[in-house]
Amino acid sequence: MKPVYVINGFLESGKTQFIKFTLAQPYFQIKGKTLLILCEEGEEEYDSRVLKASNTVVKTIEDEEDFTNEKLIALEKEVDPERIIIEYNGMWNMKNFTMPFHWNLEQQITCIDASTFSTYYGNMKSLVAEMIKKSELIIFNRCDNVRDSLASFRRNIKAVNGSADVIFEDAKGEINEIFEEDLPYDLKADKIFLDEKTYGIWYIDTMEHAERYKDTILEFDAIVLKPDKFEKGYFVPGRMAMTCCADDMQFLGYACKYDGVDKLNERDWVRVKAKLVKEYFSDYKGVGPVLHAISVEKSTKPVNDVIGFG
Secondary structure, three states, X not given: OEEEEEEEOOOOOOHHHHHHHHHOXXXXXXXXXXXXXXXXXXXXXXXXXXXXXXXXXXXXXXOHHHOOHHHHHHHHHHHOOOEEEEEOOOOOOHHHOOOOOOEEEEEEEEXXXXXXXXXXXXXXXXXXHHHHOOOOEEEXXXXXXOHHHHHHHHHHHHHHOOOOEEEEEEOOEEOOOOOHHHOOOOOOOOEEEEOOOOHHHHHHHHHHHHHHHOXXXXXXXXXXXXXXXXOOOEEEEEEEEEOOOOOOEEEEEOOEEOOOHXXXXXXXXXXXXXXXXXXXXXXXXXXXXXXXXXXXEEOOOOOOOEEOOO
């Protein structure tokens, strides 16, 4: 299998700079050729010395209709590379991205210019969502003048791809920032009520910061989900969320331990009062956020039953 690395993002998002940095690293100086396929040309250019040192051959595909398996195979036969890097055009929908069957996608990375992200996300949300949906790493650069928006940017990404690593960088390098102060509720409160505006934010924050809610009582309205073959004494209270468009809905909820599970009906609306514990759960196949119910009472469907992410 031929290893392939895809670097995507809109024009001037930092793709070329990221690839140039990677090619210049000592660990990239290996035997065999690297085929670098450029799908657009930005202001940054590749240094011929770096290309020579890394044994990299650059080929260009200018039009989306030319990005075909036949074209890719032809380039592979011409260059005979050990590995392939694709600098993908951000205006080409990743939904249409295909590769030859014997190519193996090792990693997909998305570069984002933080200074223009709000504009792109607001006007081309579906295109952005497809771009980041399967990326393992999202790199926001040029964050210097938008630091107050970084928490919101991260929530936008996690709403579409909860498993992606998100990195923020400014002129000085990576930003190691804790966004606790940006949460729309008081973590010091004894109880937090999660409504349609805050449930999604809490859900995403809990993925990586469950410890923040260790001693807090959480209260929220939710739909009852009772998965088949679920561990006895547990159910999943959650909310439906729209990530990028009306056609892209998903259910967000964590396992909840509750003695009265047998009395609950699938799809019922309930008001849950619980504490959050990070512990092993069989269906997670590891450690994760688990709710321990204090009470579960029947409730009515909220006026806004589909949540957002703030």
